[in-house]
Amino acid sequence: MSNSSAIDYDYSIAKAFTFATILFGIIGMLVGVILAFQMAFPELNNLAGEYGTFGRLRPLHTNGVAFGFALSGIFATWYYISQRVLKVSLKESPFLMGVARLHFLLYFITILLAVVTLITGFTTSKEYAELEWPLDLLVVVWWVLWGVSIFGIIGIRRERTMYISIWYYIATFLAIAMFYLFNNVEIPTMFFSNGAPSSWMHSISGYAGTNDALVQWWYGHNAVGFVFTVPIIAMIYYFLPKESGQNVFSYKLSILAFWGLLFVYVWAGGHHLIYSTVPDWMQTMGSAMSIVLILPSWGSAINMLLTMKGEWSQLQTNPLIKFLIMASTFYMLSTIEGPIQSIKSVNAIAHFTDWIPGHVHDGTLGWVAFMIMAALFHMAPRMYKREIYSKSLMETQFWIQTVAIVLYFTSMWIAGITQGMMWRAYDQYGSLVYSFIDTVNVLQPYYTIRGVGGLLYFIGFIMFAWNMYKTATSSRVLDKEPATASPMGL
């Protein structure tokens, strides 16, 4: 992992993906803020005709942040980390350079097309797999290109042993390929139109009913797992040691956590279907494995926290370390909360309520987005050969966003448990106490607080974007690459 000045790394692709991360982050999070306020103030649904309703915007938000923002961040860090830990420059292979360029181009086009098609109502309805079949085919093409890039760079590596981060990227690539292919089995209906002028974009799922649900949540849960967890762990295993100058606490723990996570994660998908019509044993398995999942999740997180052993003072001096440590901490929170929600009796209350989006967001805002922003902050001085524009801006952003996340998940905890308890409340005569609308109206204040939390987070993200823009264009030029802590201006 030492700096090798002999190799001239090529960051053009990493920079392109960094730009995409920021662009799609702004779009995806802005839509998220609009959605949050629509739930508190429903008049906001009708500002843009049929294109502005909650239903149309919701897939745009989830796809925008997961496959626009997070995936760009994953690709940006891949094209940065892979060269450095495998000790090879992209420039050395014109073929791999071409693959990487095409990967970026097709990816970028796909996300833009996704925005257009989702907002105009082309969706398969399956969560995180909403894109219709022509776009699915495009996704497969650039996913394969990414695979070629991964194994191509590994193939020409100088450092024989693959560092921990590389394991996690390999796992991301293979697992998502499998999940995506199986879950998106769909038949375009135009081939059976029998002379009717039907839409060529439309398709139906290859599975029906309960089977469709089973495959969907085997995918949906693991899209979360292998986009929002596995590659993010790849990042923290690289960036925390690099930024702090500390060695990873335990190699053995990293092995245990890696293989443990891969083995257990997929089983836990069943916890999305508790008390549904899938077989009972599968629900129980999903519930039990979700509890087991605490072990490998906390394994990685504790490994990261202990990496800071003896160097905790860096938290005071370096806001980038704050982001990394807070990300790790939110990862621990989120991976204890998820298993709690998977316990059958808790799930009976939590399922279908706002506690679920609350859980998703302490994971994505606190862990995924914090980690990705920290990674880009660390990469910026090395890619642009300039110091980070402003330390105080980064510090302010950190606190605004931390407060934002706390507002978000606390309000959603209260909202979710309130609603879950009201749905099941009986009076002394054995009648339901509340009509459904009562359980909606009671949530208004919490929806407002959540909206404010989301807005604060978005403001923090704009500060991040501004800081990155200034870093890339007008910050003080560095004469040599920093070894550990990233240099920052005031």
Place this chain on the structure above:
Amino acid sequence: MFNWLERRPFFFAVGVFLTVAFAGIIEIIPDFAKQSQPTVGTKPYTVLELAGRQVYIKDSCNACHSQMIRPFKSETDRYGMYSLSGEYAYDRPFLWGSKRTGPDLLRVGNYRTTDWHENHMKDPASVMPGTIMPAYPHMFENIADIATAYANANTQKQVFAVPYDQEGMPKLGSWSDTQAKALEYAKIIAADMKDQKVKDAIADGKIPEIVALIAYLNSLK
């Protein structure tokens, strides 16, 4: 062993793949065939209902409404009989949803009427004060895509052997048969509606999205 693996990307990748794929193989395959058996009496959707289901999907109604009644007294009291696997046998895709910002709709056809839906979709607060559901005026303007619904039904029949055109099941026939039949069904629904534009469109041989959607919602029982 791990040290050995970390230097051999091929075997490493194979190991990763097997570890990840294992759970899916054990979990999904054994019960797959059994899950897909329809409950006695379950029928495939008619073309107009399918067109309404496509509207439901197009506007992501499933983002806020579930179609999954769990086996608790508090749910069966509120929504009716709990869900059975076989009831979903013709649902492609499934529309269970994962969030109840609004109530469950699996059996909404048992307790809401055409007239109620019309008012609700045009101005939700007129029938449900305090609601946060958006209005959907565009559904009264946009024309439902019956052709795609017909292709949808045909795909189900030809690829997945869904029993259309069989004894006691919905008939598809040719494209023109379907058009006539869908319009006939739409007229029955529109007769219970007040909106003049909808009535005019139907008289003109066109079926607005709202009519198809109500046909679908009424079929949910």
